[in-house]
Amino acid sequence: MNKQAIYDAVQQWQQRCLIDDRSLFTDEVLWTNEHLHTLQTLLERSDVRTFDDAWRTQLRGADDAMYALLVEVLYMYYLFPQSSSVRYETKKRKLLDVAQAGGIARPTDEQLQPLQAGLAATGTFYNAAKYDEVRYIVQFALSLKQLAREQREALLASPWEGLKRLLVDARQTMKKDVQMEHILAHLLAPTYYACIASxxxxxxxxxxxxxxxxxxxxxxxxxxxxxxxxxxxxxxxxxxxxxxxxxxxQPKKSEPTLSLHGLVFGDASDVLRAQIETALKSGKHILFTGAPGTGKSKLATIVCEQLEQPYMRVTASANWSAYDTIGGYRPTKTGELQFHPGVFLQALKPDAKWLILDEMNRANMDEAFGPLFSVLAGDDVVLPYEASNGQPVVMTRQEQHGEHVYVMRNDWRIIGTMNTSDKATLFDVSYALMRRFAFIPVPLPKTITPALMTSYLHAWQMTYDDVEQLAALWQTIQDVRKVGPAIIEDVVRYVMLSEQDDMTSALILYVVPQLEGVAKYRIEQWLDALKPFRDHLQVQRLREACEDLFNWSDYE
Incomplete structure (x- = not known):
């Protein structure tokens, strides 16, 4: 796809939407001050940080115009990223999901074609902070819509004074620094603004x-x-x-010393290894993000073992409070109350151990990790508890001694994992905590080939008679929900152990539950895609399992 199509699409957006108030895809009046203000209000209604979780609730009951406007705002959000950052199939699916939820006409394939190319890569936080990136587009348009048509045309035609003023005004109104400010600058005035998002x-x-x-x-x-x-x-x-x-x-990178032996990441291995090393050297804690089964927990363990760091591994819980993470009073056998350290303090003392924190975002971050924020920022925290020596319990980064002192040394690290398919809790992380972590995405293969499938089977020390069929089957799953190789490993292991090579049961046990939250029409598309495998699969059994698990009868 020619990148010129992107700039042509932006010119249409500028004329039809920003100046004429019309829709990008139809002749209806859509990009009005009133509609934009309503959408802005709806998007601010929830504290949920994950945009894809929030909009379904925020737009519930809204009229068709809000869904149509959100589709076109997302279209602008997805124009810039290359496929290495966001695949075209993902871009298209996100827009169609909004259209389906609102019961409005879907953009045609021809209208969506400019999304295929992309101009440049976007950073990790472009996806993680999607909520703010999308809201910036709305705010930029609102800043422009306050003006008469002639003033809008004049400002957009003036790249340094007019356009710059609009971009800065939108940022100051939102009080957020986002990549979209730099992206819109380039899209609207590519001759003057460099193609750089960061x-x-x-x-x-x-x-x-x-x-x-x-x-x-x-x-x-x-x-x-x-x-x-x-x-x-x-x-x-x-x-x-x-x-x-x-x-x-670009800064020179040191030679990597980590080995990702036992994990298959293909061409992404060197990048992933360098990201981990750089984050640790710069003093950051690490948060591995990715789809279920990508090997995030195993990767965290490998990092600790290869760096010869003792570690303690726990799984976060939605029921966690500061009592579980920091500590609190607990009765002894004699009935006396004594301070008992939580999981963080246990990792610091008596012998410091790195803390591997699985499914970190399942906990209520502000409630469970509150005192930790201050210590990570370099401040001492005196807890409202006394140690057995009668001294107040202290968390500090300074080298001190005493039964009541818990020292977080500079080389101590938390390595967390976060499942990006966990729609109920994804990225429920305060920015105070996010600033202290390096978010490192653990990649999935973009295309499942027989050769790649063979590499995974070798790493799992397993064999499978029809590798091509297995690769094609995994690809059909990837097209509807991203799942990591660990899920496929469970599937293969079940088939090997079952007496009748029961692939259908394996998919019901390990794959179907991963489809929670996927639109019904997309699951049905997956079931249709499985028809070529009917010699090995009972597609009707899979359909019935989906109907039971997702209560499809409730929507008939």
Whole structure:
């Protein structure tokens, strides 16, 4: 797909939506001040941080225009990311899910074609902070809609004064720094604004090339514009993410020392290994995110073992409070109350152990981890408890001694895991905690090939008669819900142990439960995709299992 289609789509959005108030896909009036304000209010109604969890509840009962407007806002959100960040199939599915929920006409394949290409990669937090990125698009449009049509046209035609003012105004109104500010700047004025989504990257590039800048502008985007003009005298295509420019501003990376032996990540192994090492060296705790069964917990264990760090592993619970994590009074056999440390303090003393915290987001973060925030930030915390020596219990990063002191040394780490398919609790994480963790996505293979399937079977020390069929079957599952290799390992192990090679039961036991929350029509599409496997599968049994588990009869 030609990237020019993206810029053409943006020009249509600018004219039809931002200036004329019309829909991007129909001739209806849609992008009005009233509609945008209503959508903004709806999206602010919930404290849920995960956008894909929140919008279904927030838009429930809203009129068709709100669903149609959200589809087009999401369209703009997904225009910029390349497939390495968000696959086209994912982009399309997200838009169609909104359209189906609202009972409105779906965008056609032709209308969605510009989403296929993408312009550049987006950072991890572009997906993690989707809620704010989407709301920024709405706020930017609202800032513009306060003005008369002629003023809108004038501001959008003025990249440095007009457009810049609108972008900054939207950010200041939201009080959030988002990548969408940089993305919209480039999309609306690509000649003037570099194709860069990260403010940190912009700063790093200017720092690396400041010696060739002739003018000292205060605005970093103007500096980048001048820099690109200077570099264009020496090269035809100024791309800061391609050779040779990329190597000139990207920090040199040390040779990785971790080995991911036993886990299959393909081409992503080196990137994943470097991300882990860099995060640990920079003093960050780690949060592995990904689909069920990607090997997040095993990866956390491997990191601790290879770095020769003793560790303690626990699974978070929705019932956790500060009593479970930090500690509190507990009666002794004699009936006296004595302070008992929670899981965090147990990991610090008597011998420091790294803490592997599985399913971290299942806990109420602010309630369970509250005192931890301050200590992670470098402050001492005096807890409202006394140790057996009569001294108040203290959490600190300073080297101290005493029965009542729990020291969080600089080399102590938490390695958490988070299941990105857990829609009930996903990313219910306060920003106070997020700032202290490096979110590292544990990847899934984009395409399941027989060769890749063979690699997994080798790592599991298992064999399977028809590897091509198994790879194709896993691919059908991936198309409806991302599941990691551990789920497929469970499926294969069950089939090997069953007397009749019962693949149907294996899918019912291990795959069907993972489809919780998937739209009914998409599960039905999966069942239809399984028809070529009918010699080995009983598709009707699978359908009945889905009907029972997801109460489909309630929606008939």
């Amino acid at each position: 403010s940190a990257h912009k700063t790093r590039i200017i720092e690396a090339f400041k010696h060739i800048l002739k003018h000292r502008e205060d605005d970093i985007d103007r500096q980048l514009y001048d820099l690109r003009q200077e570099l264009s005298n020496e090269m035809e295509d100024v791309d800061f993410y391609a050779s040779p420019l990329y190597a000139m501003w």
